[in-house]
Amino acid sequence: MSKNNGEPDRMVGAVLTPIERGVLEACREVTLRQQEMLPLLGKALQVPENKVFYSWALRRCPQHGRLEGTDWVYFFHGLECDLRNTSDRRFLRIDFGPGGRVDTFTMWGVLQFIMTSLPPWGDYPEPKQHFAKEGPPFDEFSGSFEKMVPVWESLETRGAFERASPDLTAFEASHTSVGPDGLKHVRFPPGTSEELAIDCSVAHRQRLSPVGHSLLEALVAAHPA
Amino acid sequence: MKPHALNIKGSTQPEIYRGTVDAMVQELQADAAKFWQEALSKNGPIEVWEINGERFLYNGNHRYHAAVQAGVEIPDAMITIVDRSGSTIPKFPLTQLDWLPGVK
Numbered sequence: 664m665s666k667n668n669g670e671p672d673r674m675v676g677a678v679l680t681p682i683e684r685g686v687l688e689a690c691r692e693v694t695l696r697q698q699e700m701l702p703l704l705g706k707a708l709q710v711p712e713n714k715v716f717y718s719w720a721l722r723r724c725p726q727h728g729r730l731e732g733t734d735w736v737y738f739f740h741g742l743e744c745d746l747r748n749t750s751d752r753r754f755l756r757i758d759f760g761p762g763g764r765v766d767t768f769t770m771w772g773v774l775q776f777i778m779t780s781l782p783p784w785g786d787y788p789e790p791k792q793h794f795a796k797e798g799p800p801f802d803e804f805s806g807s808f809e810k811m812v813p814v815w816e817s818l819e820t821r822g823a824f825e826r827a828s829p830d831l832t833a834f835e836a837s838h839t840s841v842g843p844d845g846l847k848h849v850r851f852p853p854g855t856s857e858e859l860a861i862d863c864s865v866a867h868r869q870r871l872s873p874v875g876h877s878l879l880e881a882l883v884a885a886h887p888a
Numbered sequence: 889m890k891p892h893a894l895n896i897k898g899s900t901q902p903e904i905y906r907g908t909v910d911a912m913v914q915e916l917q918a919d920a921a922k923f924w925q926e927a928l929s930k931n932g933p934i935e936v937w938e939i940n941g942e943r944f945l946y947n948g949n950h951r952y953h954a955a956v957q958a959g960v961e962i963p964d965a966m967i968t969i970v971d972r973s974g975s976t977i978p979k980f981p982l983t984q985l986d987w988l989p990g991v992k
Binding site for chain 2: 721722726738740741742743745769770771808842844845846847848849850851857860864
């Protein structure tokens with residue numbers, strides 16, 4: 664919901680529910696924490712930050728291990744990396760975006776963050792209670808996916824998120840067909856690098872849109888710390 | 889699509905967590921449609937790399953094994969086959985995967 668000039672309607676922020684506000688703030692904090700943790704992960708893998716994703720995606724690093732000098736352990740799976748604090752059970756799922764960037768997130772990753780985040784990171788008591796499947800203590804599996812969906816969809820409808828790379832999504836789609844087996848088959852043109860092919864697999868991930876950032880700014884203005 | 893009909897030869901990762909697969913089997917047996925819908929949103933499609941004519945699991949290893957164990961089909965929309973011929977990514981035959989206790 665934005666004005667014709669692309670600026671978000673500040674009133675939209677005023678009508679966000681407390682739960683929607685919490686989720687939107689958690690989206691921002693997930694991005695910040697991913698950026699905070701990525702250098703530690705790079706150090707553990709002995710690669711530059713922008714190579715962490717590809718190190719795992721091309722299976723050039725251990726699947727799991729510890730971040731040296733911290734209570735954090737990491738576990739790569741799929742196109743993500745789970746970080747778990749073994750002392751206080753904080754949990755952060757890094758949902759990599761194209762190029763190995765970490766300004767992207769998924770609904771599930773944000774829900775896992777909300778349910779486990781504690782000081783020194785942000786705490787989200789009201790969303791935690793709202794999304795909890797059962798009473799505390801909470802872990803990364805305590806959040807109800809079904810309860811999260813309508814909140815997420817409401818924020819999507821407001822334009823709070825955008826795709827990480829619509830261009831890459833379109834590129835992959837242009838090289839995708841449905842085979843006689845009924846399955847989607849992707850055949851990139853010759854010379855497509857492995858990194859680019861992998862980037863396409865995460866190009867659909869979401870990040871905060873300009874509208875999303877403006878909503879957050881409006882929240883700060885309306886609810887100063 | 890029945891999992892075996894995918895003709896998967898192996899995986900691009902060596903480890904599988906028994907507890908994770910078992911938990912997924914329970915979810916599949918309780919409500920398969922709900923499981924697949926949520927899994928797609930959480931972790932994306934099961935991505936299979938076709939390397940020089942042979943198929944290897946790239947993303948969705950635990951889901952694939954859970955479907956095998958539960959004896960259920962995988963909805964076609966949950967599967968993407970990516971031609972990665974020439975890729976040198978490490979590959980592990982299904983019969984030689986390391987089944988670990990616990991969850992991932």
